[in-house]
Amino acid sequence: xxxxxxxxxxxxxxxxxxxxxxxxxxxxxxxxxxxxxxxxxxxxxxxxxxxxxxxxxxxxxxxxxxxxxxxxxxxxxxxxxxxxxxxxxxxxxxxxxxxxxxxxxxxxxxxxxxxxxxxxxxxxxxxxxxxxxxxxxxxxxxxxxxxxxxxxxxxxxxxxxxxxxxxxxxxxxxxxxxxxxxxxxxxxxxxxxxxxxxxxxxxxxxxxxxxxxxxxxxxxxxxxxxxxxxxxxxxxxxxxxxxxxxxxxxxxxxxxxxxxxxxxxxxxxxxxxxxxxxxxxxxxxxxxxxxxxxxxxxxxxxxxxxxxxxxxxxxxxxxxxxxxxxxxxxxxxxxxxxxxxxxxxxxxxxxxxxxxxxxxxxxxxxxxxxxxxxxxxxxxxxxxxxxxxxxxxxxxxxxxxxxxxxxxxxxxxxxxxxxxxxxxxxxxxxxxxxxxxxxxxxxxxxxxxxxxxxxxxxxxxxxxxxxxxxxxxxxxxxxxxxxxxxxxxxxxxxxxxxxxxxxxxxxxxxxxxxxxxxxxxxxxxxxxxxxxxxxxxxxxxxxxxxxxxxxxxxxxxxxxxxxxxxxxxxxxxxxxxxxx
Numbered sequence: 001x002x003x004x005x006x007x008x009x010x011x012x013x014x015x016x017x018x019x020x021x022x023x024x025x026x027x028x029x030x031x032x033x034x035x036x037x038x039x040x041x042x043x044x045x046x047x048x049x050x051x052x053x054x055x056x057x058x059x060x061x062x063x064x065x066x067x068x069x070x071x072x073x074x075x076x077x078x079x080x081x082x083x084x085x086x087x088x089x090x091x092x093x094x095x096x097x098x099x100x101x102x103x104x105x106x107x108x109x110x111x112x113x114x115x116x117x118x119x120x121x122x123x124x125x126x127x128x129x130x131x132x133x134x135x136x137x138x139x140x141x142x143x144x145x146x147x148x149x150x151x152x153x154x155x156x157x158x159x160x161x162x163x164x165x166x167x168x169x170x171x172x173x174x175x176x177x178x179x180x181x182x183x184x185x186x187x188x189x190x191x192x193x194x195x196x197x198x199x200x201x202x203x204x205x206x207x208x209x210x211x212x213x214x215x216x217x218x219x220x221x222x223x224x225x226x227x228x229x230x231x232x233x234x235x236x237x238x239x240x241x242x243x244x245x246x247x248x249x250x251x252x253x254x255x256x257x258x259x260x261x262x263x264x265x266x267x268x269x270x271x272x273x274x275x276x277x278x279x280x281x282x283x284x285x286x287x288x289x290x291x292x293x294x295x296x297x298x299x300x301x302x303x304x305x306x307x308x309x310x311x312x313x314x315x316x317x318x319x320x321x322x323x324x325x326x327x328x329x330x331x332x333x334x335x336x337x338x339x340x341x342x343x344x345x346x347x348x349x350x351x352x353x354x355x356x357x358x359x360x361x362x363x364x365x366x367x368x369x370x371x372x373x374x375x376x377x378x379x380x381x382x383x384x385x386x387x388x389x390x391x392x393x394x395x396x397x398x399x400x401x402x403x404x405x406x407x408x409x410x411x412x413x414x415x416x417x418x419x420x421x422x423x424x425x426x427x428x429x430x431x432x433x434x435x436x437x438x439x440x441x442x443x444x445x446x447x448x449x450x451x452x453x454x455x456x457x458x459x460x461x462x463x464x465x466x467x468x469x470x471x472x473x474x475x476x477x478x479x480x481x482x483x484x485x486x487x488x489x490x491x492x493x494x495x496x497x498x499x500x501x502x503x504x505x506x507x508x509x510x511x512x513x514x515x516x517x518x519x520x521x522x523x524x525x526x527x528x529x530x531x532x533x534x535x536x537x538x539x540x541x542x543x544x545x546x547x548x549x550x551x552x553x554x555x556x557x558x559x560x561x562x563x564x565x566x567x568x569x570x571x572x573x574x575x576x577x578x579x580x
Contacts, residue, residue: 050080057089066097084113084120091123100130118148125154134161150181159191168195186215190222197225202233218249224256236263252283258293265300287313292324299331307331315344322352329361338365356382356389363395367402375399390416390423397429406437424453428460440467458495461485466498469505478502493523501532509539527558534567543575 057072073090080086087110094103104127111120125140141158144151155178162171172195178188193208209226212219223246230239240263243256250256257280264273277294284290286309295310311328314321329344342365348358359382366375379396386392393416400409413430417423431446444467450460465482468474482498489495500515513536519529530553537546550568558564 046079050076050078050083050086053079054086054089057093061093066093069093070097082113084110084117087113088120088123091127095123095127095130100127103127104131116147118144118151121147122151122154125157129157129161134165137161138165149177152178152182152185156187156191163191163195163198166198168199171195184215186212186219189215190219190225193222193225193229197229197232202229205229220246220250220253224253227256227259231259231263236266239263240267254280254283254290254293257283261293261297265297286310287317289314289318289321289324292321292327295324295331296327299327299334302334304331304335308335322348322354326354326358329358333361333365338368341365350381350385356386356392360392360395363399367399372399372403388419390420390426392416394425394429397433401433401436404436406433409433410437422453424450424457424460427453428457428463431460431463435463435467440471443467456488458485458488458492461488462492462495462498465502469498469502472505475502475506479506491522493519493521493526493529496522497526497529497532500536504532504536504539509536512536513540525556527553527556530556531558531564531567538567538571543571547571547575 053072053076057069057076060066060069060072070090070093073086073093077083077086077090087106091103091107091110094100094106104124107120107123107127111117111124114120121140121144125137125144128134128137128140138158138161141154141161144154145158148154155174159171159174159178162168162174171191175188175192175195178185179192182188189208189212193205193212196202196205196208206226206229209222209229212222213226216222223242227239227242227246230236230242240260243260243263246253246256247260257276260276261273261280264270264276277297280290280294291310292314295307295314298304298307298310308328308331311324311331314324315328318324325344325348329341329348332338332344333341342362345358345362345365348354352358359378363375363378363382366372366378376396376399379392379399382389383392383396393412397409397412397416400406400412410430410433413426413433416426417430420426427446427450431443431450434446435443444464447460447464447467450457451464454460461481462485465478465480465485468478469482479499479502482495482502485492485495486499496515497519500512500519503509503515504512513533516529516533516536520526520533523529530549534546534549534553537543537549547568550564550571553564554561554568
């Protein structure tokens with residue numbers, strides 16, 4: 001609006017009380033400024049009328065009646081559509097009421113009318129950002145910086161967007177410019193730390209965070225991120241110290257308290273752990289989401305009743321809190337309440353990040369109930385979402401294995417191996433299933449592949465050695481393999497049994513007995529070890545001991561019951577005949 005127009009408008013307002021115009025109607029939709037009983041005035045020029053509507057809009061804004069202000073500004077723009085000021089005012093008003101699309105339209109019109117106005121360019125850029133039109137926002141802020149390279153606000157917002165878009169190298173370039181312009185700008189050093197943390201440059205990130213904290217020792221996000229950095233780099237004591245420092249200034253930061261719980265638990269600082277748990281209880285109420293960390297802590301500590309109490313209340317108040325529900329179901333599972341665990345695991349939807357893990361738990365629980373088809377269905381649903389998780393293939397294969405569906409088990413494991421041909425867990429399981437299916441040669445070949453991946457895989461060493469011992473071949477190699485396995489796992493009853501069995505097959509019965517007796521001490525209820533002991537005692541003509549261990553093999557449900565019965569019958573005949 002020109003100065004002349006403003007003067008005309010003011011004169012018009014001053015004379016309005018002295019002279020009344022009658023018989024002149026306002027345009028349709030234009031409200032009267034006068035009371036209901038007063039005659040209507042008609043200004044002489046449109047800009048004067050626009051100004052009067054602008055005054056009404058300003059009054060509505062002071063009264064916080066923003067919708068009425070919007071109507072008046074709209075009317076003002078009808079009479080002065082090329083007013084930069086009115087478009088800017090409308091854009092700011094619409095931004096305030098979060099009508100960003102219309103705000104952008106008016107801001108762009110104002111900027112087009114006044115292209116050198118950096119403030120209007122900033123308004124346009126800000127609205128692009130609010131509308132998540134990041135590429136246009138970046139372009140707009142970059143244009144502003146060409147005109148005003150010293151504009152720190154534009155550069156900071158641009159950096160924020162670039163970080164959000166993972167365009168870290170561009171963000172770093174702008175940060176270095178910003179720090180050169182203003183070396184002690186705290187937020188710039190903080191952003192520098194964030195970018196280097198994202199890029200894995202932990203040393204540079206730590207330096208940047210410490211610089212930000214030197215300039216502002218209580219900068220909350222910098223303290224939190226520095227604690228995160230120390231956790232990532234496995235420095236739990238330093239991380240705990242930083243979170244404690246943060247809580248000195250910001251005692252209500254529950255995320256920091258949650259982190260401290262985990263750190264105190266890891267550092268085995270029992271007193272501090274309990275004190276922090278009490279502090280969380282003091283600062284929250286049962287059923288609040290902040291208490292979730294307590295429920296999970298109690299679960300880890302084996303305090304299942306307390307865990308369930310905390311998590312049940314949260315799930316009742318927040319039914320869509322999938323994390324709390326997942327851990328609640330886990331607590332019920334560990335408590336032995338399978339049905340309740342299943343009920344809660346089933347309520348976790350496919351869109352949840354906990355869905356796949358919930359399906360794995362469900363599969364295990366359903367398998368325990370002999371509901372194999374349902375269990376398989378759970379794992380197949382999980383695989384539809386995460387095809388690259390080897391444990392899913394292992395679990396599904398184990399279900400087929402339990403049903404003696406060897407072909408399906410082998411096929412499932414091979415699907416997993418397509419993702420990672422050197423996955424030792426999948427390779428080992430494949431060897432086991434091949435053995436159970438009767439293909440000893442393929443089993444041994446596969447176990448050798450496991451040893452190519454991991455030469456110290458004790459179970460694979462033992463499996464090959466024991467298989468050779470059972471077959472009565474390659475006994476020298478079998479002995480070497482199992483002796484190595486024993487060194488790796490000297491407390492494994494099964495591996496010690498294999499060593500004893502190799503000596504048995506080599507005809508060294510006294511040595512065999514020595515190791516088999518040790519094996520039964522380590523694993524006292526294994527039927528196969530009991531059978532092996534019986535065989536060794538039989539060879540050494542200790543018939544009473546042999547008979548005792550054969551009978552134990554039956555008590556422990558030996559899978560070849562008829563074979564053991566035959567051994568017992570033969571032994572009893574020998575004893576009746578008094579054969580030595």
